Amino acid sequence: MEESHVELVQKIRERLEIIRSKLTLAAEKSGRSASDVLIMAVSKRQPISVIEAGYACGLRSFGENYAEEAVEKIHQLDHLNDVRWEMIGHVQSRKSALVAANFSRVHSLDTLKLARRFDSARSSLGKPQPLEVLLELNVSGEASKEGLPAWKNDQWEDLLPFIGEIQSFGGLQLTGLMTMPPLFENPEHSRPFFQRLRQALDYLNHQIPGLGLTELSMGTSADYCVAVEEGATIIRIGQALLGPRIFRTGN
Numbered sequence: 001m002e003e004s005h006v007e008l009v010q011k012i013r014e015r016l017e018i019i020r021s022k023l024t025l026a027a028e029k030s031g032r033s034a035s036d037v038l039i040m041a042v043s044k045r046q047p048i049s050v051i052e053a054g055y056a057c058g059l060r061s062f063g064e065n066y067a068e069e070a071v072e073k074i075h076q077l078d079h080l081n082d083v084r085w086e087m088i089g090h091v092q093s094r095k096s097a098l099v100a101a102n103f104s105r106v107h108s109l110d111t112l113k114l115a116r117r118f119d120s121a122r123s124s125l126g127k128p129q130p131l132e133v134l135l136e137l138n139v140s141g142e143a144s145k146e147g148l149p150a151w152k153n154d155q156w157e158d159l160l161p162f163i164g165e166i167q168s169f170g171g172l173q174l175t176g177l178m179t180m181p182p183l184f185e186n187p188e189h190s191r192p193f194f195q196r197l198r199q200a201l202d203y204l205n206h207q208i209p210g211l212g213l214t215e216l217s218m219g220t221s222a223d224y225c226v227a228v229e230e231g232a233t234i235i236r237i238g239q240a241l242l243g244p245r246i247f248r249t250g251n
Contacts, residue, residue: 008053008243015241016057019224023235026228037228040086042220042238044069045245048076054242055080063107063236065089067098074102088178088217088236090146097121100171105132107178107217107234110148115166122171130173133166134217135159139179139196147179151196156203163208176215176233177201187223194218194230 003011016039024034041054044065051062051073063086064070074085087099087106096114099106100121109115115133122131137159138147148162149155166174177200181193197218205211219227221240228235239245 003049005049005053005056008050009056012050012053012059012242013057015243016059019237019241022225023228026225030229030231032228037232038234039241040088040234040236041241042088042236043073043242044089044238046242047246048073050242051077052080055083059241060084061086063088067091067095071098071102093117100131101125103131104129105134105175107134108136108146109133109166110136110146112162112165115169115172119169119171130171132173132175134176134178134215135163135174136178136180137197137200139193139200140182142182145180145182150200153199153203156200157207159200159204160207163204163211167211174211174213176213176217177204178217180220181218181223183222187226190219190223191226191230194227194232198231 019039020034023037027034027037038061040061040063041059043051043062060082061084065088070085077083084104085102087103088108090108091099091106091114093114096117100118118131136147137150138145139151141151148159163174166172177197179193179197181190184190197216201213201216205213215233216231217234217236219232219235221237224235224237
């Protein structure tokens, strides 16, 4: 039996209160305020009814992984004009224009080819705001992970010309970094990878005067408290916030 809107809202609100409580404690440990951290609801494979319930709970940032699934939702929910749609999954080049047209921010930029396509598409749309982008870094060295190589300190220098190119694109605004560490049962094991992303951000800001990167997108349902302790400004929370996903095929 499908849950009613009221029931969905109640469940999400209860989960959100738990997350905010844990987030507050983690932020205090790092000398920050919980207001410094955005809770992004990962809504991939979730139906419209769940997103609407999340919106009723005050959530305004929704993260999606699959372009066509997301755009279908975006069009159905276009009356919610203060929602910020964020692409957190790998973007295929052939879907770059679709993403550039419909999203406020992309967390998974990791090639110049994709950056050029985003820039071209965003510029041709005549949108007043550039597409905000984060560089996805692979800080673990896992071959299965997307992202620019950044698990060794001497690889960070190779990021500098990449960033220089992105800065030349008028349709893009680079604001930070994102990573996906290996999945561990113990969230403490994720800590070194979050530390490395923060160190990479500090390095890049130091090497490029005026760069001003501020966003660290790191931490999911399994390890967001550790991520916040290590400086996360955006945490990506899926099932721990919105509940079990509904499988949908196609993209």
